[in-house]
Amino acid sequence: MHRKPNLKDVAELAGVSAITVSRVLTHPDKVAAKSRLKVEQAIAELGYIRNHAASALASSRSGVLAVIIPSLSNIVFNDVLQGIYSAVKPYQLQVILGDCHYSPLEEEKLIATLLSQAPEGLILTGTDQTDYARKLLQNAGIPVVQLMELTDQPIDMNIGFSHFDAGKAMTDHLLARGYRRIGFLGARMDPRTQQRLAGFNQAVAVWNEQQPQPASCQPYVVTTGQSSSIKLGGQLLQAVMAESQGQCDAVFCCNDDLALGALFAARKMNLRVPADLAIAGFNDLEASALVDPGITSVASPRFAMGQQAVELLLQKARGERCDFAPVDVGFSIMARGST
Amino acid sequence: MHRKPNLKDVAELAGVSAITVSRVLTHPDKVAAKSRLKVEQAIAELGYIRNHAASALASSRSGVLAVIIPSLSNIVFNDVLQGIYSAVKPYQLQVILGDCHYSPLEEEKLIATLLSQAPEGLILTGTDQTDYARKLLQNAGIPVVQLMELTDQPIDMNIGFSHFDAGKAMTDHLLARGYRRIGFLGARMDPRTQQRLAGFNQAVAVWNEQQPQPASCQPYVVTTGQSSSIKLGGQLLQAVMAESQGQCDAVFCCNDDLALGALFAARKMNLRVPADLAIAGFNDLEASALVDPGITSVASPRFAMGQQAVELLLQKARGERCDFAPVDVGFSIMARGST
DNA sequence: AGTAAAAATGTTAGCGCAACCATTTTGCTA
DNA sequence: TAGCAAAATGGTTGCGCTAACATTTTTACT
Structure with missing residues (x-):
């Protein structure tokens, strides 16, 4: 076999139907242990890897979290990113990261691009998005977190400090x-x-x-x-x-x-x-x-901000809550010898 | 209209067929200026955003570049990332970034996950991938770059220094x-x-x-x-x-x-x-x-390594070259006052 | 053993897009 | 103006997967 194996190939080898294989991958608890084992063996034997695009198309769930930061070179956003990655880990989510170089216009373009991935949520840095970007996000209907600073008119959710x-x-x-x-x-x-x-x-x-x-x-x-x-x-x-x-x-x-x-x-x-x-x-x-x-x-608690952004995003995506007041994470003055 | 607009909606509004709209998005030069204008207007009016999953499924091109680094907190990889992002910019490519925390096992899992996105290429850090990871990559048949250090048995391409x-x-x-x-x-x-x-x-x-x-x-x-x-x-x-x-x-x-x-x-x-x-x-x-x-x-030229990794990857993906000897980017001793 | 409920599995259809090939329109030359 | 090549456009089909519903099998209890 030259082409990559698909669900059907796995199903045939395992002697079950394609949907059962699909279920093994997404809701393993809905499948009897016996079938699950057969399917898992078949997957291993064929080296099967699920086609994410097809999965996303059929389920209309992309499993993608989009993040836009203003700069890769500023370590500050690194800490935030680490928080995001650590919070994302338990879930089946991939992070797509964009760098807008502190430019609202670049950010707008990035948002348009990233939205085509139909992300489950979007984390933005700061609060000065362009009008068009805000409109795009409104239409997209996905949860959005504006991170790092606080605003009176958040697009959706807001975590930061003054x-x-x-x-x-x-x-x-x-x-x-x-x-x-x-x-x-x-x-x-x-x-x-x-x-x-x-x-x-x-x-x-x-x-x-x-x-x-x-x-x-x-x-x-x-x-x-x-x-x-x-x-x-x-x-x-x-x-x-x-x-x-x-x-x-x-x-x-x-x-x-x-x-x-x-x-x-x-x-x-x-x-x-x-x-x-x-x-x-x-x-x-x-x-x-x-x-x-x-x-x-x-x-300021940068790592925690990143974590919390993901948590809120997922809560909202799951429909668990929808009343999200801006979260002020505060800051503290670390007085040292230099002053 | 409640659901998100799709290609067909745009096509109807513009008075053309769906495939023409598709072409406006992917090969704009293959469409007459007149139709292109109509389509672009319709896209703007509807706020249409292409469904990446469907596009990837139909064309079997994901437009995704996968990158795995051992640590987000180490600034060194930040420089590499910046190089990667800068090189990726002119192309329609999204970067999916994974952090394997210096663990080959985590890296193996990440590779499996990222491969489901059918990336156009994969950039890895270092050369100590697990056997299973190497097998996965061989089967995937996508170009791979191992970055940062040199090895005699590269999986595919190799850029780094000793x-x-x-x-x-x-x-x-x-x-x-x-x-x-x-x-x-x-x-x-x-x-x-x-x-x-x-x-x-x-x-x-x-x-x-x-x-x-x-x-x-x-x-x-x-x-x-x-x-x-x-x-x-x-x-x-x-x-x-x-x-x-x-x-x-x-x-x-x-x-x-x-x-x-x-x-x-x-x-x-x-x-x-x-x-x-x-x-x-x-x-x-x-x-x-x-x-x-x-x-x-x-x-060492970290930024350039990132850039070059992307360039080689894309050259190979386009089939322009396939004979890639390991690239030694060298290093230099910056002698300063401390010694 | 018999029954109902629950669990497991299967069938069908369609997600939105682009490749392929067919058809129509345009631009140009004689 | 005819004739032809090239450019532009369209119809059909299928990518691989999963939701929704349908059916079968198992389980639990009388």
């Missing part, structure tokens, strides 16, 4: 520690980074409103559209130092890559951390806790 | 710099790590054979099955220092995570790098170049 609040909290932390000339170092400037910056600005504004003149805070904001990296952190530190004429006494980096870069660069500039310069980051990467001094950062 | 040679070269580098009490810090101990260790042992053996007694090299090997992390690097450094009673003057870490951890720990132990202790790593992560001192490491 990057605005986190940015504000970190800035308050710096203010509370006595820093008054605080730089904000931002790269990429995707929506979540912008929210962190907004939180920073808000915290500074509130502070300056409440404090008498001599204690007021001078912010220095340096941002770039470049994607963030450790190296860039050093460059941005130099930039903010230039802009503040060396007055800057703390920097709030929009993520830990920049913060690490700033820390390494500070050393080379002979700035003592935190005596001359405090450094705060975001995302709480492993390295941040282990460098000396440790970098103060914002931690 | 981790043995790289381990040996790095050890030679340390010996040439005058270090004689060299520790090898290994975590996870997957096949590639073992090859690096074998290269290390070989280099030491060769050295000791050629050198007179007083110049001979004393190796200290400390390994663990735990998965590697920055933190673990520090712990392993302490372990090797204990084992060598503080005599160790250089450590070759099986990857840069460990090396960074070793560097951070060395600082806390008041060891000057490289005066008291040299540190070498593997993989050349971004941070390794930017810490102070920079960590000497082994660089």
